[in-house]
Amino acid sequence: MAVFLIVNLFGVDIFSKVQNVVVFLLIGSMVLIGLALLFVVQSILGIGMTNYVSLDALANDPNSTPHMTYATNLLGMG
Numbered sequence: 001m002a003v004f005l006i007v008n009l010f011g012v013d014i015f016s017k018v019q020n021v022v023v024f025l026l027i028g029s030m031v032l033i034g035l036a037l038l039f040v041v042q043s044i045l046g047i048g049m050t051n052y053v054s055l056d057a058l059a060n061d062p063n064s065t066p067h068m069t070y071a072t073n074l075l076g077m078g
Contacts, residue, residue, distance in 0.1 A: 048074070
């Protein structure tokens with residue numbers, strides 16, 4: 001009976017370590033997916049900016065807000 005209890009305690013310890021690894025991998029994969037989505041959105045924004053606004057207009061923006069210049073050219077003044 002004592003051997004069974006000791007083996008059972010060892011198994012519980014391994015189970016908790018496996019759970020920690022699974023949680024770590026899940027959180028890590030969610031972080032990587034989030035970073036990948038940010039990269040995709042920023043890539044689309046960059047491609048859109050170069051298609052709708054000239055690079056000179058973006059570089060010489062008097063207000064230093066190229067994202068607002070892009071939005072104004074894309075959507076109009078409203």
